[in-house]
Every structure is written in structure tokens, then in C-alpha cells.
Amino acid sequence: MFFLQADDYHQWRDHARRLLSAEVPPAEIHWNSDSSQQVLFADPRPLPECSASRKVNVPKAFLEWAEIVACYCSDRRWQLLYRTLWRLTHGERNLLEIVTDDDVHQLGQMKKMVTRDVHKMKAFVRFRKVEAAAPAQEAYVAWHRPDHRIVRLAAPFFSRRFKEMHWTILTPLESVTWNQKELVYGPGVPASEAPQDDALEDLWKTYYASIFNPARIKVSMMKREMPVRHWPTMPETELIPDLLREASQRVDRMVDSTEGFAKTAAHYLPDQKDLASLRSAAQSCRACDLCQHATQAVFGEGRRQASLVLIGEQPGDQEDLEGRPFVGPAGQLLDSALATAGINRDDVYVTNVVKHFKFTEQPLNRGKRRLHKKPNSREIYACRPWLEAELDLIRPQAIVCLGATPAQAIFGRDFRVSHSRGQLLRTDWCNHTIATWHPAALLRMPNAERRAEMLDALIADLASAAAVT
Numbered sequence: 001m002f003f004l005q006a007d008d009y010h011q012w013r014d015h016a017r018r019l020l021s022a023e024v025p026p027a028e029i030h031w032n033s034d035s036s037q038q039v040l041f042a043d044p045r046p047l048p049e050c051s052a053s054r055k056v057n058v059p060k061a062f063l064e065w066a067e068i069v070a071c072y073c074s075d076r077r078w079q080l081l082y083r084t085l086w087r088l089t090h091g092e093r094n095l096l097e098i099v100t101d102d103d104v105h106q107l108g109q110m111k112k113m114v115t116r117d118v119h120k121m122k123a124f125v126r127f128r129k130v131e132a133a134a135p136a137q138e139a140y141v142a143w144h145r146p147d148h149r150i151v152r153l154a155a156p157f158f159s160r161r162f163k164e165m166h167w168t169i170l171t172p173l174e175s176v177t178w179n180q181k182e183l184v185y186g187p188g189v190p191a192s193e194a195p196q197d198d199a200l201e202d203l204w205k206t207y208y209a210s211i212f213n214p215a216r217i218k219v220s221m222m223k224r225e226m227p228v229r230h231w232p233t234m235p236e237t238e239l240i241p242d243l244l245r246e247a248s249q250r251v252d253r254m255v256d257s258t259e260g261f262a263k264t265a266a267h268y269l270p271d272q273k274d275l276a277s278l279r280s281a282a283q284s285c286r287a288c289d290l291c292q293h294a295t296q297a298v299f300g301e302g303r304r305q306a307s308l309v310l311i312g313e314q315p316g317d318q319e320d321l322e323g324r325p326f327v328g329p330a331g332q333l334l335d336s337a338l339a340t341a342g343i344n345r346d347d348v349y350v351t352n353v354v355k356h357f358k359f360t361e362q363p364l365n366r367g368k369r370r371l372h373k374k375p376n377s378r379e380i381y382a383c384r385p386w387l388e389a390e391l392d393l394i395r396p397q398a399i400v401c402l403g404a405t406p407a408q409a410i411f412g413r414d415f416r417v418s419h420s421r422g423q424l425l426r427t428d429w430c431n432h433t434i435a436t437w438h439p440a441a442l443l444r445m446p447n448a449e450r451r452a453e454m455l456d457a458l459i460a461d462l463a464s465a466a467a468v469t
């Protein structure tokens with residue numbers, strides 16, 4: 001019998017590789033829990049070396065599952081993972097597709113619980129500002145109590161979202177620090193060591209009160225989704241009793257203001273419509289679900305007096321993090337096309353049809369990669385009031401629609417960039433509106449010759465628009 005322990009996925013994988021290579025069946029292994037617990041019995045058998053001649057081919061999906069399930073806090077996970085691995089490599093290659101299988105079902109449940117815990121960590125972590133070791137440097141600390149060992153799964157998300165901050169997240173089992181360059185993992189700490197003072201706390205509470213939607217309140221659901229044990233680390237939860245008391249009046253006010261209208265961003269437009277107040281109000285927009293996952297609304301950027309407006313589809317990954325439109329790879333290509341067309345980017349106003357980033361997440365090594373997802377017609381419709389308000393204010397002499405989404409938002413759903421690209425057309429906002437390729441479409445084009453043609457067309461269309469301003 002082997003008595004083994006694993007602290008994390010990598011250690012388990014190393015053990016499992018050796019055991020599998022020596023054809024050790026699951027029944028001959030007793031997997032112990034984390035290193036915090038003692039192995040009660042001395043291992044009478046040393047762990048076998050990996051056999052160079054035995055190549056084990058494991059489905060990629062299993063490795064992805066295993067990395068997540070390894071974070072589940074239970075002794076059962078290592079045994080279950082090894083038994084599943086054994087079965088996958090001993091004649092049951094398609095095992096993961098059999099959802100009724102007991103092992104697959106258990107793995108699926110564990111994966112679901114861990115994924116849910118990661119989601120909660122992303123939603124409920126609240127940083128507090130603390131004195132930093134280095135002068136003139138701000139540091140932030142958060143205390144969180146997850147159900148599972150998920151710090152390494154969730155940390156890359158925080159490093160992307162709070163890239164410019166120096167922060168630490170403490171949990172009972174592990175901690176992680178982002179030093180603006182890399183993630184550094186350490187041991188867990190008790191809650192008593194987390195700082196209590198928070199200069200940002202009042203600001204956050206004000207923000208929460210402004211976004212609190214009483215019509216969505218179901219207290220039991222709230223407690224399930226936002227477990228009460230997370231409340232002490234979330235300053236806004238102090239407001240919940242008062243907000244609940246005021247909820248019925250607030251619902252009435254909301255119903256009054258929305259009755260008879262489809263839900264669009266129109267309800268979030270400020271009374272005073274200048275670019276600064278519109279930009280600020282867009283941060284509170286909840287007219288569609290895109291705001292729930294994006295970092296922030298990315299509003300248009302440029303001068304109110306701009307004679308040329310460029311409209312893209314939606315912010316990308318980098319724009320979402322920086323809060324500015326067209327700063328990612330497509331933005332760099334656009335800058336270069338503008339320069340070639342003789343246009344100074346500072347002279348134009350650049351915006352998007354949809355203000356929040358829509359994406360899907362794909363596993364990438366130990367983190368996730370956010371991939372652009374096209375907004376649907378409901379989201380485009382909901383967001384349109386922001387674009388209309390921008391165009392109403394600026395009243396440019398020419399508009400360039402970059403790609404199909406803005407072109408269809410302006411000219412209608414039947415508009416095809418491939419048919420009507422480069423034509424100067426009249427719209428509600430100006431006499432010269434032109435549709436052309438989105439720079440991102442050029443970046444995705446695999447054929448170099450076609451890509452060069454599209455770039456020439458983009459530059460020519462930008463120049464045509466600039467010529468009429």
C-alpha cells in the first residue's frame with residue numbers, strides 16, 4: 001500500500017504520473033489530505049520512478065478538470081482524481097462524457113463548487129488601503145474566506161483588473177500579493193491580521209447605494225449568493241438594512257420612471273448632458289447584463305468640438321481594464337491608419353456602440369483568457385442612448401463606422417460593409433457617414449494580401465471622411 005499526500009495539483013500530478021507509469025491501481029493507494037495533516041503511517045513502499053518507455057496519453061479536458069478539482073477542500077479529491085485518471089487510461093477514454101457515471105458526477109460537482117467559489121471571490125473581495133512599506137506607494141489588502149483553496153485560480157483575474165495597484169489578498173489557507181509585476185503566493189493568515197481601516201470604504205458605500213436595485217431584492221437569494229460570512233469584509237453590507245427599509249419607495253420610483261418603456265440606457269442619462277456627466281453616468285448604467293462582468297464602462301474619448309467621430313463596436317480586454325477606447329492592438333493599428341491618412345487622433349472623437357466589454361473566458365495555463373464576444377441586438381439597442389447622446393452633443397461633420405456593428409446600428413440591420421463600404425451617406429447626425437473595416441478585422445485576417453487591401457481601404461475611407469470636415 002502507498003500512503004501519499006499532495007499539497008496541490010502539481011504535486012498530485014507528479015505522484016500520479018509515477019504511479020500510473022508503474023501501473024499502480026487506485027486500490028493500492030491511500031491519499032492523505034494536505035500537508036497540514038500528518039501521515040499516520042510510514043510508507044512501506046517508495047514512490048516509483050517514471051518509466052521512460054511508458055507514455056501516458058490523458059485527455060486535455062481531464063487535465064483542465066483536475067486543476068480545478070484539486071482546489072476542492074476534501075481528502076476525497078486526490079483518490080477520485082486518480083481513480084478517474086486510471087479509468088481514462090485503462091479502456092474508458094470517453095469516460096468524462098458519461099455524466100451518469102458516479103465518479104464523473106462527483107468530479108463535476110466538485111468542479112462546479114470550486115468554480116462557484118472563484119466567482120464569489122471575484123465578486124466579494126474588497127480591498128482596504130493600508131500604509132505601504134515604500135514611501136509614496138499605496139498598498140491595498142483584502143481579507144476573504146473562500147470555501148476552497150482557490151487563491152491561485154482567482155488571483156490572475158485580480159492582477160488583470162487591478163494591474164496598477166499593489167495589493168495582497170489574505171485567506172486562511174493561502175495569500176497572494178501582486179507587486180505590479182508578478183503574483184507572489186504565501187501562507188494563509190488569520191482574519192485578525194487584516195487591516196481594519198479603509199480610506200476607500202465610504203466611497204465604496206456611496207457607490208453601492210447608488211447601484212443598489214431594490215426591485216431585484218430577494219433576501220433569501222441574497223444570503224445564498226452573498227453568504228453572510230462574507231458580509232463583515234464587505235463595507236456595503238452595513239448599508240443593507242437601511243436600503244431594505246427604503247426599498248419599497250425606491251421600487252415605486254423605479255416603476256414610475258420605467259413604465260411604458262423598454263429597458264435601455266435612456267433611464268441612466270443625466271439631466272445635464274455634457275461629455276463629462278455622460279461619461280460619469282455611464283458607470284452606473286445597468287440597462288443590460290454586460291455591466292455585471294466588465295470592469296467598467298468605457299465611454300468615448302476626444303474633444304467636444306471634434307469634426308470627425310469614429311465609432312467602433314465595443315471595448316476589448318485592454319480597453320476594459322484601462323477604461324479608454326481603442327488602446328489595445330486594434331487601437332494601435334487604428335492610430336497608425338489615422339497617421340497614414342494624415343489625421344491626428346487628438347482631433348477626433350473615438351467611441352463604441354456598446355460601452356461595456358462582452359467576453360467569454362477560456363482556460364489559459366493557470367488563469368483565464370477573456371475572448372471578445374459580439375454584442376447581441378438587445379445589448380446594442382440598450383446601449384444606443386449613450387451613442388446618440390454623444391453624437392447629439394458633438395454634431396460632427398463626418399462619422400466613420402468601424403465594422404458591421406456600428407454600421408448596422410447607424411444605417412439599419414440590412415447594411416453590409418462588404419457591399420457599401422466607402423460610400424459617404426447622410427444620417428441624422430451629419431451629411432457624411434461612412435462605413436469601413438474595423439482594425440480588429442484586419443488583425444484577424446489570415447491572408448496577408450487581403451489584409452493589405454483592407455488596410456488600404458481603411459486608410460482611404462478615413463481620408464475621405466477627413467476631407468469633408
Ligand code: SF4
Nearest residue numbers: 285287288356382383
Ligand atoms: S453595455 Fe451599455 S446598456 Fe449595457 S450596461 Fe453597459 S452602458 Fe449600459
